[in-house]
Amino acid sequence: MTDSPRFPPQVHLNLNVRGLEHSATIAINERSQALRREGREVVRLGLGQSPFPVPAPMVAALRESAGEKDYLPVKGLPALREAIVEYYRRTEGLDYRPEHVLVGPGTKELMFLVQLVYYGDLVIPAPSWVSYAPQARIIGRHLHWLPTRIESGLGVTPEALERLCAADPERPRLLILNYPGNPTGTTYPPAQLEAIAAIARRYRLLVLSDEIYSGLHFEGQHVSIARYYPEGTIISNGLSKWAGAGGWRLGAFTFPESLKWLVDTMAAVASETFTATAAPIQYAAIRGFEDSPEMQDYLTRNRRILAALMRHTWRRLEALGAELTEPRGGFYVFPNFTPLREQLNAKGVLTSADLCERALERTGVAFLPGTAFGRPEHELSVRIACVDFDGGRAMAALDDLPPGTLPDTAFLARYCQPTFDGIERLCDLITSA
Numbered sequence: 001m002t003d004s005p006r007f008p009p010q011v012h013l014n015l016n017v018r019g020l021e022h023s024a025t026i027a028i029n030e031r032s033q034a035l036r037r038e039g040r041e042v043v044r045l046g047l048g049q050s051p052f053p054v055p056a057p058m059v060a061a062l063r064e065s066a067g068e069k070d071y072l073p074v075k076g077l078p079a080l081r082e083a084i085v086e087y088y089r090r091t092e093g094l095d096y097r098p099e100h101v102l103v104g105p106g107t108k109e110l111m112f113l114v115q116l117v118y119y120g121d122l123v124i125p126a127p128s129w130v131s132y133a134p135q136a137r138i139i140g141r142h143l144h145w146l147p148t149r150i151e152s153g154l155g156v157t158p159e160a161l162e163r164l165c166a167a168d169p170e171r172p173r174l175l176i177l178n179y180p181g182n183p184t185g186t187t188y189p190p191a192q193l194e195a196i197a198a199i200a201r202r203y204r205l206l207v208l209s210d211e212i213y214s215g216l217h218f219e220g221q222h223v224s225i226a227r228y229y230p231e232g233t234i235i236s237n238g239l240s241k242w243a244g245a246g247g248w249r250l251g252a253f254t255f256p257e258s259l260k261w262l263v264d265t266m267a268a269v270a271s272e273t274f275t276a277t278a279a280p281i282q283y284a285a286i287r288g289f290e291d292s293p294e295m296q297d298y299l300t301r302n303r304r305i306l307a308a309l310m311r312h313t314w315r316r317l318e319a320l321g322a323e324l325t326e327p328r329g330g331f332y333v334f335p336n337f338t339p340l341r342e343q344l345n346a347k348g349v350l351t352s353a354d355l356c357e358r359a360l361e362r363t364g365v366a367f368l369p370g371t372a373f374g375r376p377e378h379e380l381s382v383r384i385a386c387v388d389f390d391g392g393r394a395m396a397a398l399d400d401l402p403p404g405t406l407p408d409t410a411f412l413a414r415y416c417q418p419t420f421d422g423i424e425r426l427c428d429l430i431t432s433a
Helices: 024-037 056-064 078-092 106-116 131-137 158-166 190-202 257-271 279-289 292-320 337-344 352-362 391-400 409-413 419-431
Strands: 101-104 121-123 145-146 173-178 208-209 233-238 251-253 382-385
Touching: 056 279, 056 292, 078 101, 078 251, 078 279, 101 257, 106 131, 106 173, 106 233, 106 251, 106 257, 121 131, 121 158, 131 145, 131 279, 131 292, 145 158, 190 208, 233 257, 292 409, 292 419, 337 419, 352 382, 352 419, 391 409
Parallel strands: 121 145, 121 173, 173 208, 208 233
Antiparallel strands: 101 251, 233 251
């Protein structure tokens, strides 16, 4: 007998997952919750969870469908897939077939499956959402980070994409576009989408358009790249962000006819992994994709609040001296405090992780370092999710404002707490001696 374990740590782990840690967003959320349980006051600006309640029509539908217990088709409830197809016909002018929609337990799971099934390099801009790159690593795919510029919203530029593809024109690649973007809040104007689409078509790229924040475009004018590159684009969407239902875990990929082989293969893998998405959730999700007055009012109220809050946050941080792109949708900003490096270095802040740790310990404000999103360690960039407030209360308070107007600073200071004060605490930390 020995005291050594039969399966020593690390020895029996797949090389692709050795050293893999929890997703940065999940980790900061769990740490914030632990600190709160200890009695600490924490402003949770780390995990990007919608502050708004699930729309009432969806909640009512879930209550009605609670007794639905049967396994549904692997691709998803036919009525839900039809509702999704109709949604894209109505909002984007695109025609799809219900059998080319794949419903899954969140878009994250479907993103993992598409990388597993499609043999190609992953191409993403730096910065990008925290889970794209780790998924590629787990599966063993090559990863290419595209360089970005603040002038173009830290997103994919046609020039950077062309340089990458021209160096090896025949190499299969999966390009992920996420907009409105996490972590930057940026979006792509139609002309830029057309230029990216032309390059994608020339080099036969597979494009995954992650449009999970599409309903939170501040002007309600989101445009899918599938309008310009329909034959090579998969649209990814779900309930987590614009419907406030992250915990429901429902996402959907929508494929063109030309990618039928891919959706069918992914469905085959799904049949051997998650089998089907929870039945009651699928029935309730139909209401979210329908064009009802209740859903339109819900989205309009969300956009008004977020547009005001995010623009206030952007202006406040830019005035401080940070470099960041103006958010156009969603609930994130991605400030780079490198222009303030001298004064931050004097406080012992040398990396973005240092800045996050100092903010959490000294001010109770939790957010994430830019390194979690693919930025270099020496860059003092961070992602801030402006989501720690009672969204239902803020939505109701809009009734006291003139229709169509954006909330002012007094409204934000009253109804968007503790997020509003959290931004002020960060600013005070940066400028304090």
